Amino acid sequence: MSISSFTVRRRPGRPHEGLLLGAGPAIAVAIGQNGIWPLKREGDKRSPAGSWRIVRVLYRPDHGPRPITRLPCAPLRPDDGWCDASGHRLYNRPVKLPFSASHERMWRDDALYDLVLVLDHNSRPRMRNHGSAVFIHLARPGFAGTEGCVALRRADMRRLLARLSPDARITLLPG
Incomplete structure (x- = not known):
């Protein structure tokens, strides 16, 4: 069965944890440290409310095989x-690095970006200070809150x- 849409909502009483719904049984996820909010701002540690297309998948080839995906x-x-x-x-x-302006390093030592789904959040048009690098990536142990992304366990991803x-x-x- 192919999935064309799924939803993430915050878990009640847990501002940085959520549930991914619409892909079979609910999947635990981490969300922004300050929850999901409609108006995303750079550095606010909130995941942006809205509907986002998944543009592409990036993966660390030295940390596992190419993922099976369409x-x-x-x-x-x-x-x-x-x-x-x-x-x-x-x-x-x-x-490409080195890069003189502020940036996120994609090749990370902590394995969070071993599998990354790039979202079209704030891409067309790009609006200054409305958030960057909003991805779906791998979760930290214990589902620690993200900087604004959604994060899953490797097996769930x-x-x-x-x-x-x-x-x-x-x-x-939001909510």
């Missing part, structure tokens, strides 16, 4: 980054990737 998929490289400098012309875009249709969307519900 989404566009590409390996990460050690010099991959993502610009989070809101005044820069490449804001919320992939960049691999199962989800195998079932997503090429036009898949995620909806993040």
Whole structure:
């Protein structure tokens, strides 16, 4: 069964934990440390409410095989980054390192970006200071809150990737 849409909502009483619904049994996820909010701002530690298309999958080839998915998929490289400098012309875009402006390093030691789903949040049009590098990625132990992304266990991510249709969307519900 192919999944074209799924939803994440906050778990009651747990501002940085959520449930992913619509992909079979509910899946525990981490969300932004300050929950899900309609108006995303750079650095606010909130996941942006709304419906977002999954643009592509990135993966660390040295930490596992290419994931099984029908989404566009590409390996990460050690010099991959993502610009989070809101005044820069490449804001919320992939960049090559070294990069002089503020950026997120995609090749991480903590394994969070071993599997990354890139969302179209704040991409067309890009709006200054409305959030960058909002991804679906792997969770920290204990589902610690994210900087604004959605994070899953590795096994849940691999199962989800195998079932997503090429036009898949995620909806993040505030509250």
